[in-house]
Amino acid sequence: MIWNEAKECMSRDEMRELQSKRLKKVVDRVYHNVEYYRKKMQAVGIEPGDIKGIEDLSKLPFTTKDDLRDTYPFGLFAAPQSEIVRIHASSGTTGKATVVGYTRKDIEIWSECVARAFSQAGLNRNDIIQVAYGYGLFTGGLGAHYGAEHLGATVVPMSTGNTKKLTTMMKDFGATAIACTPSYLLHIAETLEADGDLDKIKLKAAICGAEPWTEQMRLQIEEKLHINAFDIYGLSEVMGPGVACDCQYHKGLHVYEDHFLPEIVDPKTLQPVGENETGELVFTTLTKEGIPLIRYRTKDLTSISYDKCECGRTLARISRFKGRSDDMLIIRGVNVFPSQVEAALLEIGEAAPYYMLIVDRVNNLDTLEVQVEVDEKFFSDKISELENLTKKIAHAIQQGIGLAVKVKLVEPKTIERSMGKAVRVIDKRKLV
Numbered sequence: 001m002i003w004n005e006a007k008e009c010m011s012r013d014e015m016r017e018l019q020s021k022r023l024k025k026v027v028d029r030v031y032h033n034v035e036y037y038r039k040k041m042q043a044v045g046i047e048p049g050d051i052k053g054i055e056d057l058s059k060l061p062f063t064t065k066d067d068l069r070d071t072y073p074f075g076l077f078a079a080p081q082s083e084i085v086r087i088h089a090s091s092g093t094t095g096k097a098t099v100v101g102y103t104r105k106d107i108e109i110w111s112e113c114v115a116r117a118f119s120q121a122g123l124n125r126n127d128i129i130q131v132a133y134g135y136g137l138f139t140g141g142l143g144a145h146y147g148a149e150h151l152g153a154t155v156v157p158m159s160t161g162n163t164k165k166l167t168t169m170m171k172d173f174g175a176t177a178i179a180c181t182p183s184y185l186l187h188i189a190e191t192l193e194a195d196g197d198l199d200k201i202k203l204k205a206a207i208c209g210a211e212p213w214t215e216q217m218r219l220q221i222e223e224k225l226h227i228n229a230f231d232i233y234g235l236s237e238v239m240g241p242g243v244a245c246d247c248q249y250h251k252g253l254h255v256y257e258d259h260f261l262p263e264i265v266d267p268k269t270l271q272p273v274g275e276n277e278t279g280e281l282v283f284t285t286l287t288k289e290g291i292p293l294i295r296y297r298t299k300d301l302t303s304i305s306y307d308k309c310e311c312g313r314t315l316a317r318i319s320r321f322k323g324r325s326d327d328m329l330i331i332r333g334v335n336v337f338p339s340q341v342e343a344a345l346l347e348i349g350e351a352a353p354y355y356m357l358i359v360d361r362v363n364n365l366d367t368l369e370v371q372v373e374v375d376e377k378f379f380s381d382k383i384s385e386l387e388n389l390t391k392k393i394a395h396a397i398q399q400g401i402g403l404a405v406k407v408k409l410v411e412p413k414t415i416e417r418s419m420g421k422a423v424r425v426i427d428k429r430k431l432v
Helices: 012-033 035-043 054-059 065-070 104-120 139-151 163-173 182-194 215-225 338-346 383-401
Strands: 084-089 099-103 128-131 154-156 177-180 205-208 228-235 240-246 253-255 260-265 279-285 296-302 329-331 334-336 351-362 365-374 406-410 425-427
Touching (some): 012 035, 012 054, 012 279, 054 260, 084 139, 104 139, 104 228, 128 163, 139 154, 139 177, 139 240, 163 182, 177 182, 182 351, 205 215, 215 228, 215 338, 228 253, 329 365, 334 338, 338 351, 338 365, 383 406
Parallel strands (some): 177 205, 351 425
Antiparallel strands (some): 228 240, 240 253, 260 279, 279 296, 351 365
């Protein structure tokens, strides 16, 4: 069993002591090995000796994605190239790619963390885990792969690209678990249902991440596939998948804070917020060698709690993400997150979990159109049913976000399916 009670059931004082010890070590490492960090720390008058423990964390400067881009490709590496055994990178779709490097020890710790997450999902060496994240520079595929191997499970490195083949292998190999994005898992379920194969699989668990998803979507996945679905979290800059994962009680994601020190700050003032208050998640890596990061701003909005979980773990727990501060849409002065729209839609049984937000500006006024897939039966001669459902969905969304929207119902499979991170928003204001 990968669950290590010595690490995951520490008292708060024991954890703080371990974190303080590791924080001092990582601050010393970046100060003496990364010129960029040394200059940032000197600019605010900080030297390694000034950091006595995690109580001094706020003295240290923040790190952002722009810092990684400004030092592209290897400027934040704290280990020599001869010790870097792997490189991953972001896609760079919104700017220059961010590059991260791993030493052999980093890979070992990463594998252990993902294995701990899989163990929280009830998996062990007797399971067959199908990895349907993309392999390559993206951290999802290889991160899940190495974690499953560390667990001792059998790995099916399926990746993405051929859903029919994936479902065939799932049946033939008797896969008991799958790791993929939640939106792709819904597409897999849709394919299995269309082929009449839902009762021919042995799946019992899914470990989903790489994109925000709601509690309603988790419940829908579980009902459709008759499995338990778990939320795994990570980002390539900090490590990859395996920074945190929820347990069978689904009351927050346990952060492996013996390796990743979390903070929640106000995204505007950057001041710490209280326990259970929503803010931006910030991480300091405590054990990474290749590219340790100090107070990295994730842009993910969540809250944190430190009370003991029903599962027995004392690790800090972050709540399901509200969204990202840089994904927030401001429409006619109202803050809107795609996850709010999704939550409203999934409360309505007639709406499918496939939708698209189209933001535009007409006569200097921002508009929001929500396209939603519904069953083809609504496109019969009974136009009144379609109109009634349109009004019902529009009302539910308005109640959820506090903003009137235009709803357009579309036929099944109209909205493009994604095998990676789902695209939920087209903001035409940015295209003008």
